[in-house]
Amino acid sequence: MTRLYLSNDTSSHAAGAHRLAEALSARPEVQLVRTSARGAFFLEPIVERDALGGRMAWFNVAPDALPAIIAGQGGTPIQEIPFLARQSRHTFANFGITEPLALDEYQLRGGLKGLEAAVGMTPEAIIQELNVSRLRGRGGAAFPVWNKWEVARQTESAEKFVVANADEGDAGTYCDRMLMEGDPFRLIEGMLICARAIGATSGYIYCRQEYPAAARALEYAIHKAKEAELLEVDGEDFELTIVRGAGSYVCGEETALLESIEGRRGVVRSKPPYPAVAGLYAKPTIVSNVLTFATIPEILARGGAWHASMGTERSRGTVVLQIGGRVKQSGLVEIPFGLTLREALDRFGGGIASGARFKAVQVGGPLGSLFPESKLDIPICYDAFAEAGAILGHGGIVVYDQETDMIDLARHFMAFTADESCGKCTPCRIGSVRGREILERIQAGEGSAEALDLLKDLGETMKATSLCALGGRAPYPVLTAIEHFREEFQRRFTH
Amino acid sequence: MEPSVAHRVEQVLERVSAQAGTRVSILDLLEKVEAAIGYVPLESIPRLAQSLGVSEAQVAGVLSYYPDLHTQPTGRHVVRVCLGEACLANHGNRVLQAMCKHLQADVGETTSDGRCTVETVYCVGNCGVSPSVVIDEDLYGRVTPDRLPALLERYK
Ligand SMILES: Cc1cc2nc3c(=O)[nH]c(=O)nc-3n(C[C@H](O)[C@H](O)[C@H](O)COP(=O)(O)O)c2cc1C
Ligand code: FES
Numbered sequence: 054m055t056r057l058y059l060s061n062d063t064s065s066h067a068a069g070a071h072r073l074a075e076a077l078s079a080r081p082e083v084q085l086v087r088t089s090a091r092g093a094f095f096l097e098p099i100v101e102r103d104a105l106g107g108r109m110a111w112f113n114v115a116p117d118a119l120p121a122i123i124a125g126q127g128g129t130p131i132q133e134i135p136f137l138a139r140q141s142r143h144t145f146a147n148f149g150i151t152e153p154l155a156l157d158e159y160q161l162r163g164g165l166k167g168l169e170a171a172v173g174m175t176p177e178a179i180i181q182e183l184n185v186s187r188l189r190g191r192g193g194a195a196f197p198v199w200n201k202w203e204v205a206r207q208t209e210s211a212e213k214f215v216v217a218n219a220d221e222g223d224a225g226t227y228c229d230r231m232l233m234e235g236d237p238f239r240l241i242e243g244m245l246i247c248a249r250a251i252g253a254t255s256g257y258i259y260c261r262q263e264y265p266a267a268a269r270a271l272e273y274a275i276h277k278a279k280e281a282e283l284l285e286v287d288g289e290d291f292e293l294t295i296v297r298g299a300g301s302y303v304c305g306e307e308t309a310l311l312e313s314i315e316g317r318r319g320v321v322r323s324k325p326p327y328p329a330v331a332g333l334y335a336k337p338t339i340v341s342n343v344l345t346f347a348t349i350p351e352i353l354a355r356g357g358a359w360h361a362s363m364g365t366e367r368s369r370g371t372v373v374l375q376i377g378g379r380v381k382q383s384g385l386v387e388i389p390f391g392l393t394l395r396e397a398l399d400r401f402g403g404g405i406a407s408g409a410r411f412k413a414v415q416v417g418g419p420l421g422s423l424f425p426e427s428k429l430d431i432p433i434c435y436d437a438f439a440e441a442g443a444i445l446g447h448g449g450i451v452v453y454d455q456e457t458d459m460i461d462l463a464r465h466f467m468a469f470t471a472d473e474s475c476g477k478c479t480p481c482r483i484g485s486v487r488g489r490e491i492l493e494r495i496q497a498g499e500g501s502a503e504a505l506d507l508l509k510d511l512g513e514t515m516k517a518t519s520l521c522a523l524g525g526r527a528p529y530p531v532l533t534a535i536e537h538f539r540e541e542f543q544r545r546f547t548h
Numbered sequence: 549m550e551p552s553v554a555h556r557v558e559q560v561l562e563r564v565s566a567q568a569g570t571r572v573s574i575l576d577l578l579e580k581v582e583a584a585i586g587y588v589p590l591e592s593i594p595r596l597a598q599s600l601g602v603s604e605a606q607v608a609g610v611l612s613y614y615p616d617l618h619t620q621p622t623g624r625h626v627v628r629v630c631l632g633e634a635c636l637a638n639h640g641n642r643v644l645q646a647m648c649k650h651l652q653a654d655v656g657e658t659t660s661d662g663r664c665t666v667e668t669v670y671c672v673g674n675c676g677v678s679p680s681v682v683i684d685e686d687l688y689g690r691v692t693p694d695r696l697p698a699l700l701e702r703y704k
Contacts, residue, residue, distance in 0.1 A: 063673065063674060063687060064673075064674050064676045064677050064689060066687065067674050067677050067680065067687045067688055067689030067690075068677045068689050068690065092676075094676025094677050095676070097676070097677060221673060222670075222671075223671070224632025224633040224634055224635075224670060224671035224675070225632065225633050225634040225671065225675050226673070226675070227673035227674070227675055227676065229673075230673040262616050263669065263671070263672045263673060264672075264673060265685065296576075297579060298616075299575060299578075299579060299614035299615070299616040299617055300614055300615035300616035300617075300669075301613065301614055301615060302670065313575060314573075315573060316572075316573020316574040316575040316576055316577075316610065317573075317574065317575070317606075317609075317610060318609055318610055318613040319613065319614075375675065375676070377634040377637070377675040377676060377678060378633070378634050378637030378638060378678075379637055379638065383634075383675070383676045383677070383678075384676055385676070415633060418633075419633065449633075449634070449675075451633045451634050451637050451675075452637060453637045454637070456639070457636075457637065462636070465631075465636065469670070472615075
């Protein structure tokens with residue numbers, strides 16, 4: 054009997070893993086184990102088998118290569134792949150190794166140790182540990198996690214909620230999807246620790262419509278956790294429910310998300326009150342990103358000081374990047390904060406796709422800034438990005454090549470905001486439509502230097518006066534495109 | 549509303565009311581109707597509002613807000629081309645153009661034989677193997693314009 058490992062991740066499927074699984078199902082001498090993905094998507098589909106000191110791997114496997122793999126011919130030791138060997142996998146330590154829905158495997162590899170530790174601690178002590186860890190939220194705003202928890206803990210209420218933000222709206226990002234599909238018990242464990250710290254009675258996972266496999270995996274993992282009597286907080290049942298989104302980007306904003314869970318239009322609420330004081334059904338609620346929750350179990354298991362020992366002065370721990378677009382090596386990268394953008398692109402992205410030339414890179418999704426070649430020496434951490442007026446967002450890094458039309462890209466961003474604006478505040482609702490129109494006129498050859506000035510004014514107004522970061526950040530990709538590629542815009546002017 | 553459609557709406561309502569004790573929101577119910585019928589008929593709004601004890605305007609408001617809720621029947625298959633930035637960077641817009649040309653339908657339109665509705669989507673989390681195309685429940689990666697005819701062959 055030969056045991057082979059093949060990822061069951063959505064993107065491994067899309068790369069052809071399902072065809073391999075089909076071919077292997079006809080071979081009784083093969084035992085196929087479906088794992089999570091390594092995150093090295095440029096190599097998918099990957100087939101692995103046990104070997105001395107680790108696993109051997111075969112890359113970009115087509116069905117006709119299977120006989121050689123079964124015969125054990127060729128292959129590369131997995132630990133020799135630089136893309137993986139250069140990473141510091143903590144939150145993603147199990148990826149490519151375990152079966153996502155096997156609770157016993159999760160435990161064998163250290164799972165539930167954080168929860169065990171938390172059960173033996175007072176809520177105050179749990180929050181103190183997070184304070185020591187200096188963990189900041191991974192959903193975009195980078196707010197200190199312990200601080201929110203402390204507010205929710207101190208707010209008196211018979212009912213409190215824990216909500217995982219699994220809307221993962223930023224294009225170019227998929228680490229939440231991978232966590233939900235590939236290590237769902239880690240998310241559940243993080244939510245349970247939070248529930249204990251703030252005294253929550255139930256929880257929700259708001260999972261976007263585009264992630265059907267993630268929702269299925271979570272459904273099953275919740276069922277298993279319940280069977281194993283894990284879904285309890287202080288001896289009381291802790292109900293965990295999955296809510297599905299319906300294609301709205303702004304529903305990733307925490308207050309719009311709460312409106313959506315309550316079943317209404319996902320319109321942003323004015324803050325304060327913050328959700329930690331009055332959130333879901335006006336009760337104290339912690340809304341945190343999936344990756345944030347998944348980072349917490351190991352902090353409780355190993356201590357806050359361990360987490361604080363990684364990273365830069367004000368960005369502690371690891372950053373999860375998803376490098377994509379026109380690079381040679383697309384995939385998920387977990388490393389301590391602090392490497393420069395250039396180093397990350399060289400070391401992991403492997404340089405620009407063959408035949409293409411680098412034009413710009415965007416970091417932080419549709420609200421993130423564009424960087425030209427000359428600006429790549431910026432360290433990847435919250436503060437350096439904030440100083441540059443940029444964001445890390447959810448860690449999405451998209452490389453554009455020389456064929457990218459910057460005016461069309463800028464128009465795409467304004468059109469996106471116009472489509473996705475919740476409509477509550479005027480700068481975002483109207484400003485984005487005006488911005489799109491101006492860019493369409495430039496595209497039609499009716500632009501002028503005044504049009505660019507107008508865009509700049511409009512952008513500054515949106516930044517200063519929008520209710521949430523959708524309108525407030527939407528101008529950034531557009532204005533950085535103009536800043537770094539002004540000539541390209543000017544070439545389209547007729548007067 | 550055609551009697552057969554009205555009947556299917558009633559079936560959804562029956563199933564929902566059988567799940568006693570759970571909070572059913574407007575969005576929940578609309579998603580269930582969409583999943584069962586493939587769209588939410590505008591004519592069903594009064595009935596849905598009545599069953600939830602909310603106003604018709606509230607139901608209509610939620611229905612118009614969420615892009616994934618349709619108010620018209622779609623083709624037998626829904627083809628969605630990703631225009632998220634990772635796919636755009638890998639020239640996903642060329643895939644969209646080729647798709648529209650191949651199917652002879654624009655974004656938002658259904659082919660004249662009712663086979664496919666063409667839509668765009670903003671990132672399906674498949675950026676690692678982009679550009680992405682979703683046909684019904686099936687996700688495809690590294691899609692190039694020349695792969696489209698073979699890919700669509702499976703969807704009649
Ligand atoms: C327009 C907009 C979209 C957002 N989308 C997401 C999202 O998809 N996922 C997410 O975790 N946070 C998103 N956020 C940030 C949330 O509002 C919130 O800050 C976050 O969920 C808090 O979690 P954290 O403390 O773990 O970062 C978005 C914010 C805005 C303004
Ligand atoms: S941008 Fe297309 S799948 Fe993410």
